[in-house]
Amino acid sequence: MPAQNQTSPIPSSDQSPGWVRVVVIGRNWKLTLARLLVLVLTCFVVFRLVLLPVRVEGISMLPTYSNGSVNFVNRLAYLRHEPRRGDVVGIRLSDPSIRWPSVMYLKRIIGLPGDTVTFTNGTVLINGQALDEPYEKYSCDWDLPPVKLGPTEFFVVGDNRSMPAEFHVFGKVERDHIVGKAVL
Amino acid sequence: MKTVFRILLVAALAALGVWLWTMIFPSPQKIIRQRLEAVARRASFAPDEGTLARMASAQSLASYFSTNVEINLDVPGRIQHTIMGRDEITQAALAARSTASSLSVKFLDVAVTIAANRQSAIADFTVEARISDDQDLIVQEMKFSLQKISGQWLITRVETVRTLSILDFERTRTPFIVGA
Numbered sequence: 001m002p003a004q005n006q007t008s009p010i011p012s013s014d015q016s017p018g019w020v021r022v023v024v025i026g027r028n029w030k031l032t033l034a035r036l037l038v039l040v041l042t043c044f045v046v047f048r049l050v051l052l053p054v055r056v057e058g059i060s061m062l063p064t065y066s067n068g069s070v071n072f073v074n075r076l077a078y079l080r081h082e083p084r085r086g087d088v089v090g091i092r093l094s095d096p097s098i099r100w101p102s103v104m105y106l107k108r109i110i111g112l113p114g115d116t117v118t119f120t121n122g123t124v125l126i127n128g129q130a131l132d133e134p135y136e137k138y139s140c141d142w143d144l145p146p147v148k149l150g151p152t153e154f155f156v157v158g159d160n161r162s163m164p165a166e167f168h169v170f171g172k173v174e175r176d177h178i179v180g181k182a183v184l
Numbered sequence: 185m186k187t188v189f190r191i192l193l194v195a196a197l198a199a200l201g202v203w204l205w206t207m208i209f210p211s212p213q214k215i216i217r218q219r220l221e222a223v224a225r226r227a228s229f230a231p232d233e234g235t236l237a238r239m240a241s242a243q244s245l246a247s248y249f250s251t252n253v254e255i256n257l258d259v260p261g262r263i264q265h266t267i268m269g270r271d272e273i274t275q276a277a278l279a280a281r282s283t284a285s286s287l288s289v290k291f292l293d294v295a296v297t298i299a300a301n302r303q304s305a306i307a308d309f310t311v312e313a314r315i316s317d318d319q320d321l322i323v324q325e326m327k328f329s330l331q332k333i334s335g336q337w338l339i340t341r342v343e344t345v346r347t348l349s350i351l352d353f354e355r356t357r358t359p360f361i362v363g364a
Contacts, residue, residue: 057321093310093325093347094293102292103310103323105347156348171348 048100050076051183054090060158060168061106063137064088065182073104077181083109083154085126086135088182091156096176104179105169108135111147111155113175119144122161138162147172154178213296216305216330216337220291223248223339227289229281231316242277246270248339250331255342259324288314305330305337308345 026032047053051072056065065071065088073090083089090104110133111117115126122140124131140161149155149172157170206214226245229238247270249255255267267276280287294309306329313322329341 057323091347092293093323095295095308097295098293101310103312105323107348169348171346173348177347 050074052090052100052104052180054104054106056106060160061088061108062160064108064135064159065106071106072183073180074183075180078178082175083112083178083181085109085112085131089156090179090182091173092177092179101179105156106182107156107158107170107173109154109156111149111172113149113151113153115155116146116148117144117155118146119165124157135159136161140165152176212298212302212305212332212337216296216307217294219248219337220294220307220309220328224289224291227277227287229287231285233281238278238281242274242281245277246273249273250333250338250340253338253340253342256344257342258344258346259322262322285316287316303332 054071056069087109092101092104094101110124118125119142122142136159138160142165152175153172156173226241251270257263257265290312292310292312297306308327311324311326325345325347327343327345328339330337331340
């Protein structure tokens, strides 16, 4: 009977390619292709335009971020408001015309536009008032004369201040160099 | 169908023509980028570099700079040094090879601005360098000034850019000097 032939089991040698094909390409290749395109587009938008994946190199943000740890910089964090004191931000080194910087500094904002920032025996003074810094675990003895910030300038520094000030990258940064806020 | 095929063929030929044109007559930006990549390659060295190769690459590195080049390096905690002329570049490159076992240099995020006269240019970029097996990566924003001299883009001035500035502090601190 022809019907019996149609329902008879397919030999295993023929079954294997079909099963692999379903796993790899799916039942409908057009739908799979569409899903793949959506996935690629989503990854591009998320990891290029919104959350920049970064790998921390160096010890300047210890103990908050250790060498080799992975983080994300949210580029949309400051769409509605300006960066705030205590935020950890990604700072571009390159010209602002470079849309996707390859390298960034990861630093904490301690001074806002208009502030005067001073280091006195390791204590940060903002407009003469001592700044409470619970994230700073390694104390320092840095002394820094008052630095007045302009209307578009922020003062950033790493959490690890155990090394001499000369060995630490910190200071004033223009607003257009701040790429976004660290997520983790 | 024939028309579509013809349009596609013309478009492909046009793209090929544009590609060939840019390959044969590259823009000044492209030439400068290629030269900067070459400078980074020449500045880098592996631990197993032979003496002759060492000399050759040090001299080759110097050839990318003008004879009266001025290099001002000021990387906090690492280096504060001024180099004048090609001979000093060669000496510094050889000295670096004798003090460190290896060096890896990359120029990232290069932005090239060509002057209106098309005879000079400024290149802003980030240098990423790793000395030997040092855990710390050196990252520094830099600015190169270039000039077209005898048909070649040569580097005439190199300076470090302070992304984070602490000008008041810098005026008062004691200079710290680390070897080249």
